[in-house]
Amino acid sequence: MKRAAFITLILCIILIQANAYAHTESILNEEDFITGDLDEKTLLELIKEGVELEPEVEISEEMEDELLEEMEEELIQYEFEPTPNYEKYLEIVGSKEKKVRKFDLSDGVAEQVPVLIYHHLLKDEENPYENNTAVLDVDLFNEHMSYLYKHGFTTLTLYELEQFILGELEVPKKSVVITFDDGYASNFHYAYPILKKYKFKASMFLITHKIPDEAQKFTPERSIAIGWDQIVKASDVFEYANHTHDFHKMTEDGIPYLIARSQNNLKIDLELNKNITKGDYFAYPYGKYKDENMEVLEELGYRMAFTTNKGYVKPGDPVYELNRFGVFPTTNRIRFMQILYGIG
Numbered sequence: 522m523k524r525a526a527f528i529t530l531i532l533c534i535i536l537i538q539a540n541a542y543a544h545t546e547s548i549l550n551e552e553d554f555i556t557g558d559l560d561e562k563t564l565l566e567l568i569k570e571g572v573e574l575e576p577e578v579e580i581s582e583e584m585e586d587e588l589l590e591e592m593e594e595e596l597i598q599y600e601f602e603p604t605p606n607y608e609k610y611l612e613i614v615g616s617k618e619k620k621v622r623k624f625d626l627s628d629g630v631a632e633q634v635p636v637l638i639y640h641h642l643l644k645d646e647e648n649p650y651e652n653n654t655a656v657l658d659v660d661l662f663n664e665h666m667s668y669l670y671k672h673g674f675t676t677l678t679l680y681e682l683e684q685f686i687l688g689e690l691e692v693p694k695k696s697v698v699i700t701f702d703d704g705y706a707s708n709f710h711y712a713y714p715i716l717k718k719y720k721f722k723a724s725m726f727l728i729t730h731k732i733p734d735e736a737q738k739f740t741p742e743r744s745i746a747i748g749w750d751q752i753v754k755a756s757d758v759f760e761y762a763n764h765t766h767d768f769h770k771m772t773e774d775g776i777p778y779l780i781a782r783s784q785n786n787l788k789i790d791l792e793l794n795k796n797i798t799k800g801d802y803f804a805y806p807y808g809k810y811k812d813e814n815m816e817v818l819e820e821l822g823y824r825m826a827f828t829t830n831k832g833y834v835k836p837g838d839p840v841y842e843l844n845r846f847g848v849f850p851t852t853n854r855i856r857f858m859q860i861l862y863g864i865g
Contacts, residue, residue, distance in 0.1 A: 597786050599766060599793055604734035606749035607797075613756050614799045619680045621690055629694035633833035634677065634685060635860050636698040636845040642711040647741040654849045659711045661850070665857055666715050669697060674861070676721040678760055679802045683825055686843075688836045697861065698834075699723040700827065700845065702764060702804055704732065709751040710739050716758045726764035726804040726827075727752075729797045762802040763823070766794040769806040777809045784813055792821050803827070815841040831865070 603611075640655040642662055650656045669676070674695045677685070682698050684690035699716070701708045704727040716723050728746070736748030752761060768778040768790045779787065791803070801824040805814070808829025818826055818841055825840045832844030846860045859865050 597767075597789055599730070599789070601729075601793060601797060604749060606734045606753055609753045610749055610756075611799070613753060614761075621681050621684055624675065624691070624693050626691060626693060628673070630691045631685070631694050631696045633835045633863065634682060634692065634696045634698060635863075635865060636682070636700060636827065636834055636843065637860070638829065638845045638847045639699070639701045639708075639712070640703055641705045641744060642707045643741050644711075649742055654847075654851075657848065657850055659715075661852075662712060663715050664854065665848070665852075666719055666721065668854070668857065669721070669861075670719040676723065678722050679724050679762060679825065682834065683802075683840070686825070686834060686836055686838055686840060695861075700804070701725045701759075703769070704728055704747045704764070706736055706739050706745040706747045706751065707741075708759075709736070709747050709755050713755045713758055721758065723759050724762055724802070725752075725759045726762050726802075727794075727798055728764050728766070728769045729794050730767040760800070761798050762800040762804065763791070763794045763798055764804050765806055766790045766797070771807075777807050779806060779814055780809055780811050784817060787814065787817055788821065791817060791823075795821060795823065801825070805829070833863070833865070 639657060639662065641653075642657050642659050643650075645658045645660065648656055648658070672695065674697050675693045677692060677696050677698050679698070681690060681692065685692050685696075699721065701712065701723065704725055708725060712723070725747075731746035732752070733746065733748045734750065736751045737745050739745060752759075765779070768782065768787070770778045772778070772781045774781075795801075801822065803818055803823050803826040805826060805828055810826075810828070815826065823841075825843060827843045827845050829847060830842070830844050831846055834843050838844075846865055848857075852860075
């Protein structure tokens with residue numbers, strides 16, 4: 522009796538598996554699958570996974586080009602060797618607990634928050650980069666920070682901003698987020714002491730392949746990457762996030778690597794970037810991205826990503842398409858006030 526029941530169970534399992542296989546085959550053979558009821562993106566993923574489709578299934582030239590590019594592009598190989606100052610950085614990051622501060626909300630609660638983008642800082646008289654909008658006069662930066670301090674603005678951390686977006690945290694009406702893209706040594710040399718003076722918080726999005734263990738001697742004649750030694754020293758003001766490991770580049774045709782390179786190589790780069798900084802947040806190089814980039818970020822465990830699209834950050838915003846305001850040499854006091862007070 523037991524033997525008969527066992528045989529019956531085995532036959533049921535085989536039947537179930539056969540039905541499941543037949544169902545899968547029927548999906549792949551159905552005319553609606555071939556004609557596009559399943560979008561091209563899903564079809565592309567099936568092809569990449571090695572699923573054999575019927576001969577009459579056709580793909581667009583655009584999809585074929587993308588598939589060919591992924592197949593032909595050689596996988597990148599990075600080597601990252603931990604250095605003494607990087608090990609100190611890991612100790613600091615490991616000892617920091619993600620937490621939110623208790624804010625004074627007596628003057629009101631923010632409905633939206635401006636996120637500011639800065640890049641490179643130099644004194645006006647030493648700036649060799651004529652008409653480079655990414656280079657800001659140190660005096661103008663100091664003026665901006667002084668204004669924030671005198672008018673009672675709170676500088677949020679990225680984690681606090683994330684909680685605000687998720688609806689888990691109320692922040693003061695006068696809140697702002699200060700970010701720096703690329704990780705220039707000038708951020709340590711000039712921005713750090715100013716921010717520290719006002720007891721502000723700021724974030725730096727790092728291109729990790731550029732970072733030396735010890736910073737080179739600062740010179741305004743050329744742009745120099747911040748060193749791990751400086752990153753450690755400035756960690757009482759800055760938190761560090763991601764700006765790719767080595768994908769902050771453009772092709773010969775002027776297309777950002779994030780868009781031009783294969784998803785496989787993108788995953789390799791962004792995963793290493795995140796593993797080095799131990800940060801959960803990202804800024805798109807040049808502000809350019811495509812939907813597939815967001816999927817990779819989510820897959821790798823990134824929690825927010827910032828664009829260069831002008832606008833405010835509000836509760837419920839899509840976390841991989843967050844707005845920011847660029848700050849340029851032309852951003853005078855009036856323009857700065859417009860951004861801060863919600864008419865940017």
